[in-house]
Amino acid sequence: MxxxxxxxxxxxxxxxxxxxxxxxxxxxxxxxxxxxxxxxxxxxxxxxxxxxxxxxxxxxxxxxxxxPRTYFEITAGSIKEIDKLRQAEGIRITDHRGLAIDLKFDSGSVKLIRRSVPAKDNSWFFENQIIDDVITEIRKRFNEHPSLVVFPIVFYxxxxxxxxxxxxxxxxxxxxxxxxxxxxxxxxxxxxxxxxxxxxxxxxxxxxxxxxxxxxx
Incomplete structure (x- = not known):
């Protein structure tokens, strides 16, 4: 062509x-x-x-x-699909300002957290936090930060x-x-x-x- x-x-x-x-x-x-x-x-x-x-x-x-074997993208407009993150090994929470927080799950709770420089002082999540509480926290943060996006990632x-x-x-x-x-x-x-x-x-x-x-x- x-x-x-x-x-x-x-x-x-x-x-x-x-x-x-x-x-x-x-x-x-x-x-x-x-x-x-x-x-x-x-x-x-x-x-x-x-x-x-x-x-x-x-x-x-x-x-x-x-x-990720299963891909999804959760925004303020699709928050009703947030339970999909239970299928993920890990997720990234990010926005257009450079915030990026990676959560790795194991046995129903957070086992590892990685934060970008703009998110280094972020305290939304903590190790051993159960997934139910992660979901509750993300719902809350979407109300305050509607530009957030959540999608699955793998850790290796x-x-x-x-x-x-x-x-x-x-x-x-x-x-x-x-x-x-x-x-x-x-x-x-x-x-x-x-x-x-x-x-x-x-x-x-x-x-x-x-x-x-x-x-x-």
Whole structure:
């Protein structure tokens, strides 16, 4: 696709987005597929996590990162969905001013707290606080700070991308405890592709694939 045609498509997609036609816009910008049987680009549904990691490396990925198995985003307008955070290993509470508070849960209570610099003196949450009290506190803070956003995160050593270009012995130790991974293939034309992998136990059950249809350099 030429740059001129890509710009035309992007212009049309932008115009449509303002009319609320997201169902039309998305296919213009992205190719999306969900795979739950068979294989896709060498990644086999039903494979073990170790075998999937080998397949991902063969595909050409540089790094893999754990992601939440279930994603949600709670705002002041969707506070009724706040009980979803009970499904999460951890959550981040953030706003547009740089506040960020990460809570890790274990056995129904807070086990670890990380705070950004703007939140270093924040005292909304504390270790061993039960999830019911966390939910009550978040509800209260939404009333005072309606710009807050809450979404799930995972905690793991390194808290970044896991390099998979060399031996996979250490990467699989890091990734095995997690039931959802993500990675990208930058060389896929024109703008790269993204894979989200979902596991049930040790077996791959679903692949969500997204490829950008245009790229403007």
């Amino acid at each position: 030429t740059t001129k045609n890509a710009k035309i498509i992007l212009f049309i997609a932008t115009a449509l987005s303002f009319t609320g036609c997201d169902a039309v816009v998305d296919p213009l910008l992205f190719e999306r597929q969900t795979i739950e049987t068979g294989s896709f680009r060498g990644i086999q549904i039903g494979s073990s996590k170790m075998d999937v990691l080998r397949q991902v490396k063969t595909l050409g990925a540089y790094a893999v990162k754990p992601i 050593e390194g808290d970044g991308w896991v390099n998979v270009t060399g031996s996979l012995d250490e990467p699989i130790k890091t990734l095995r405890p997690y039931d959802a991974w993500t990675f990208g293939i930058a060389s896929d034309k024109p703008g790269g592709s993204h894979f989200d992998l979902y596991f049930d136990g040790d077996r791959l059950t679903k692949i969500n694939y997204r490829r950008e249809r245009i790229r403007l350099d």
